[in-house]
Amino acid sequence: MATPISSTSSSFLIMRYFISLFVLLGLNLWSLDRGFALAEGTSTRHLLHQQHTHTVDLHSLLPATTCSPSTRGNKRKASLEVVHKHGPCSHLPQHKATATNHTLILEQDQARVNSINSRISKKLNGNEDLSQSEATTLPAQWASSQSAGNYMVTVGLGTPNKQLSLVFDTGSDLTWTRCQPQKEPIFDPSASSSYTNVSCSSTECVQLGTSMEFDGCSGDTCQYTVKYGDLSKTIGYFATDKLTLTPNDVFDGFFFGCSQQDVGFHDNSAGLLGLSRNKFSIVEQTAQKYSRFFSYCLPPTASSTGYLSFGAPGGASNAAVKYTRLTALPASSEFYGLDLVGINVNGQKLSIPASVFSSPGTIIDSGTVISRLPSTAYTALRDTFRAAMTSYPLVLGPSKILDTCYDLSGYPTVTYPKIEFVFGDGVTLELDATGIVYSFNDSKLVCLAFAGKDDTDFAIFGNTQQKNMEVLHDVAGGRVGFAPGGC
Numbered sequence: 366m367a368t369p370i371s372s373t374s375s376s377f378l379i380m381r382y383f384i385s386l387f388v389l390l391g392l393n394l395w396s397l398d399r400g401f402a403l404a405e406g407t408s409t410r411h412l413l414h415q416q417h418t419h420t421v422d423l424h425s426l427l428p429a430t431t432c433s434p435s436t437r438g439n440k441r442k443a444s445l446e447v448v449h450k451h452g453p454c455s456h457l458p459q460h461k462a463t464a465t466n467h468t469l470i471l472e473q474d475q476a477r478v479n480s481i482n483s484r485i486s487k488k489l490n491g492n493e494d495l496s497q498s499e500a501t502t503l504p505a506q507w508a509s510s511q512s513a514g515n516y517m518v519t520v521g522l523g524t525p526n527k528q529l530s531l532v533f534d535t536g537s538d539l540t541w542t543r544c545q546p547q548k549e550p551i552f553d554p555s556a557s558s559s560y561t562n563v564s565c566s567s568t569e570c571v572q573l574g575t576s577m578e579f580d581g582c583s584g585d586t587c588q589y590t591v592k593y594g595d596l597s598k599t600i601g602y603f604a605t606d607k608l609t610l611t612p613n614d615v616f617d618g619f620f621f622g623c624s625q626q627d628v629g630f631h632d633n634s635a636g637l638l639g640l641s642r643n644k645f646s647i648v649e650q651t652a653q654k655y656s657r658f659f660s661y662c663l664p665p666t667a668s669s670t671g672y673l674s675f676g677a678p679g680g681a682s683n684a685a686v687k688y689t690r691l692t693a694l695p696a697s698s699e700f701y702g703l704d705l706v707g708i709n710v711n712g713q714k715l716s717i718p719a720s721v722f723s724s725p726g727t728i729i730d731s732g733t734v735i736s737r738l739p740s741t742a743y744t745a746l747r748d749t750f751r752a753a754m755t756s757y758p759l760v761l762g763p764s765k766i767l768d769t770c771y772d773l774s775g776y777p778t779v780t781y782p783k784i785e786f787v788f789g790d791g792v793t794l795e796l797d798a799t800g801i802v803y804s805f806n807d808s809k810l811v812c813l814a815f816a817g818k819d820d821t822d823f824a825i826f827g828n829t830q831q832k833n834m835e836v837l838h839d840v841a842g843g844r845v846g847f848a849p850g851g852c
Contacts, residue, residue, distance in 0.1 A: 443655070561605050640838075763805065
């Protein structure tokens with residue numbers, strides 16, 4: 366006879382079934398929750414990676430064959446178009462425009478850096494009479510066909526005005542242009558009704574001798590000489606004439622150098638526009654109208670354009686600007702000093718003592734191509750950058766200045782870390798994607814666009830790192846501002 370199932374046994378079986386069911390359900394929910402957490406963690410890490418890196422198409426780092434002008438600078442009242450000397454936007458005659466030779470450009474860049482430090486070193490040592498040496502008088506070697514000064518503007522000089530394409534340079538004092546009997550492009554003083562030579566007995570001629578190299582007199586005409594780091598030079602008359610920036614921005618009696626002879630210059634630009642703090646720079650000569658305020662944006666590639674503007678911007682354009690203070694440089698008051706104290710890479714602050722940057726200091730310069738950093742800072746930056754780039758083959762580059770280069774054959778895009786400069790007043794500046802790497806004519810080769818320097822030399826915030834941002838010099842206000850995506 367079958368044994369009947371008791372009610373107690375039945376209840377136990379039912380309870381065990383429900384316990385098992387709850388355990389299984391709990392395990393499933395825990396696994397599901399853990400899966401969501403892992404997925405969320407992976408997603409967060411991916412977002413953080415994207416937040417601190419740039420991924421760019423390699424071809425976007427190179428200029429196109431046609432010019433793509435920007436219209437942003439046109440909104441300013443006193444604005445000049447900035448073009449790259451070697452690109453399709455250049456105003457130089459195309460049959461004369463020289464092809465970009467990056468190796469020589471970088472060699473000229475090193476000559477410029479040597480010039481800057483040579484000049485400052487002599488002032489630190491109390492030898493300001495640079496005419497007694499072969500050292501540079503002005504801190505730029507700019508005018509050979511592969512020179513570092515690659516950015517140009519066009520201004521009018523004389524009555525009627527002659528359009529002249531000049532390299533603009535925040536590290537140079539005197540504006541000068543080739544005059545007859547020089548080769549084209551030239552300015553002909555006899556064709557201008559407003560041209561006047563500066564008298565040798567004038568106050569300005571005396572002041573010229575205290576701020577740069579005075580070359581004596583020719584009769585009663587004041588003469589100047591400007592020597593550069595490679596011993597090239599320009600010699601001519603110190604003169605005044607009418608300067609036309611725009612139809613509404615005209616300056617009578619503008620002091621400039623009318624070059625009668627130059628040595629070692631082989632490019633086709635007409636001269637140089639000096640934007641330093643010197644008395645005879647355009648910044649000081651137009652101070653009454655523009656209050657020592659100018660800004661510029663260097664185009665991201667040689668096939669686009671930027672601008673050089675005079676006077677403070679108005680309204681909403683100020684919203685995105687980050688200002689940091691200008692610092693005093695006792696060794697050379699003409700340069701624009703910055704209080705750089707640190708560098709961030711990939712969102713992380715590099716372990717660099719702030720004191721590394723403090724002596725002798727940092728300058729921002731529109732004519733230096735590659736930023737120079739103290740050796741300790743550069744090594745930290747380079748090593749961190751390399752660690753983030755292990756997916757790409759590290760190769761020897763064509764220039765000894767750049768020691769971190771990659772062969773990107775077969776890579777349509779490249780991902781590299783974001784880099785930020787940190788200043789002493791707490792301002793953090795993120796560099797544009799185009800301002801971190803230097804691309805050669807062949808897009809397969811890309812290099813980190815920084816270099817180390819001797820610790821006794823100035824650090825330099827160069828023009829590659831200034832690309833595609835508006836850089837505002839409020840000289841009277843003692844500050845420099847930066848705004849992203851300026852052109």
